[in-house]
Amino acid sequence: MHILFLTDNFPPEVNAPASRTFEHCCEWVKAGHKVTVVTCVPNFPKGKVFDGYRNRLWQQEQMAGIRVIRVWSYVTANEGFARRVADYVSYMVMATLAAPFVRGVDLVIGTSPQFFTACAAYIVSRLKGIPFVFELRDLWPESIRAVGAMKQSAVLNWLERVELFLYRKAALIVSVTNSFRVNLAARGIDPLKVRVITNGVDGTRFQPRAKDEELVRRHSLEGKFVAGYIGTHGMAHALKTVLDGADWLRQRPGGDVFRFLLLGDGASKPELMRQAKERRLDNVIFVDTVAKDEVVRYWSLLDASIIHLKKSDLFRSVIPSKLFECMGMGIPVLLGVEGESADIVQREDVGLVFEPENTEALCQRLKALFDDTELRQRLTQRGPEAAARYDRRTLAIEMLGYLQDLRPRES
Template identity: 25%
Template sequence: MHIAVVNQHHHNPDCPATCRHYTFLAQLALRHRVSLVASDGWRRTRITDTYSWAPTGVELHECPVPYANSMGVVQRLKSFIGFAMAAFRKAMQLQTPDVLWAVSTPLSTAWVVAQVARLRGVPWVFEVQDLWPSFPIQMGAVKNSLLQKRLYRMEKRLYRSASHIITLSPDMTEYVVSLGISPDKITTNYNGTDLALAAAVQPEEMAELRHTYKLQHKKVVLYAGTYGRANDIPTLLQTIEAMAANLSITFVLAGSGYYESQLQALAQRVPNLLLLPPQPRPEIFKWFKLADLSLITFNDLPVLQTNSPAKFYDSLACGTPVIVTNPGWTKRFVEQHGCGWYVPAEQSQALAQGIVQALAQPQELEAAGARGAAISRQLFDRQQLVKEVEAVLEQVVR
């Protein structure tokens, strides 16, 4: 089977990113021909040079289109349009695939794949990583009401056009069904994590980190991810400042993004905040293993309740319980499986209280971590999740 994948946001494990598709494509390339149409925008985020940029066996067709999380709305729009145009040309030049696979976001990637699929007479699969256009609209990036309506109509047409839809959370699936799409056409495939990277972390590596950063006898609360406008970083700032006198707790934040300068200023004022640069994928698992608790924070917006954050899966795989602030499926999940706690979004006092209460129960903290690790092995192993995606692709081709 010849699988053609179109993904503007391709990464490899040298980057500070989830790398879901790197793992998936590495496995699929063992059994199928895989062509990847991607931008080169994330090459500059490589921190190490350990991995090949595309997995062995994957044919890379790269589009020179810049992208960065620091871009504003206009710059991002130019990047999306630029990639759409370049990806259309690349995809039309490929030897005819058996199936096209669109990794969205942005929605423009799915639109391009739908056009190529129609022109070349092949089926296509729509992987929904975030709900667009709901996300940019609710974040205030698309204010024109006429444009909003057009984007929603395009979204619905794309769902209908796709031969199959893959979503990354049950709440995304529920949303797509609410638009009149048959549940039989949708597969929920969790974002998942790389269990082998979690298992590879050695105790001496964690001990070295504790020594290097003077974390002996400290409770470590970790936030690892983007400091973006959707991540409720202002609440995190307020929480850390309010807990500055509690020197038994150290907040470790690893990432970059919009609120980086405010976090750097806070780190100069409080003694228990450690800011780290973005970490390559193998390194971030060491921090998740070391941490006593990790935070998965997002703004209080309906669209963000559906998301499928990589740090949620990575933390649980490392046996580190989580505090989530989404009242959607992640809240239901941690409560059902006893692997974390829920605190309402945008409430710094409640978040501080939740952190203190969780850390005050070391036995329950350890038990919650063990439950999280167990459910990760059962549900979140990307080596198993890719088989489900492979089955979808094969079904569509048949």
């Protein structure tokens, strides 16, 4: 089978969509299938083209047996609704134009978060007469409303109609959460064509390991209890709560033992850094995005991992992919997300849950971890055991089975 995958995020980018797509495609290639990915030049999250790449009309390379075609797109930082839409639309147009040059394709997958990629996949499916698969990673444009990036308008209503059109036209919808499946069913989409393949973890990379001593020295973390956030610093993540927590703790007796490490980039990072400097939060350390192979070194520094999203009903349906990486590394989780992801943390016993955007609750959970050695050890041991149930390879093969079901049966 020849799978055509359209995605605007792909390695060497290191965000969750890029990692999921790459790791799934690798497993499909290992299973004997041909995979072609049409993507754009790597530039996320800063909106700057990575070293070694140029924003050309067409370029291609081989990565782990995957044919990767990179097309031109309007490259911009993740700032401003109009610029982001220009980025999305330019990729949609160029991916649609590039796809006819990929021959012998059996099906096409378009992945969110935003659905312009799925629009391109639908058009390609009609041009080639092949099934269209919608991989649903985010309820977009509903998430725009949730973070307040755009007010209620006719434009959002139109985008929602396009979203529902794509769901109806998809031969298969692969959702990353059960909550998304329920949401679609409530909006009239046939639940029988929605399959849930959660995010997972590459157990060969994310394993328990000792703290990286070189990084401990570099960031002066000797003898400190490190709580970290690793990932995109965006509007949805409401990371001011972490800064408020750092401020709250440093004013309490014994609070000097805590350090907060924030690794990554995003639209909110400059403002977060400005606030930290203004408030003289010397217990907060900012680190820019690092290469994929370096991420586990920074994970190893953490005594607790903070996973946080803005308090919103929409985010009750979200399962942050970093949760599974924390499990694999054996790092206790402090989860400021309600809903399905909180259910996983409590069911698997891998962390403590707190109310989103509640600074005092975050600090109380962090102190509980620090004070209770037995609790910390139990959560640490439970992580890798739970991670085995979310193995990326197993999930990729399960998804492959659903894709193979779409192929016409030979007579």
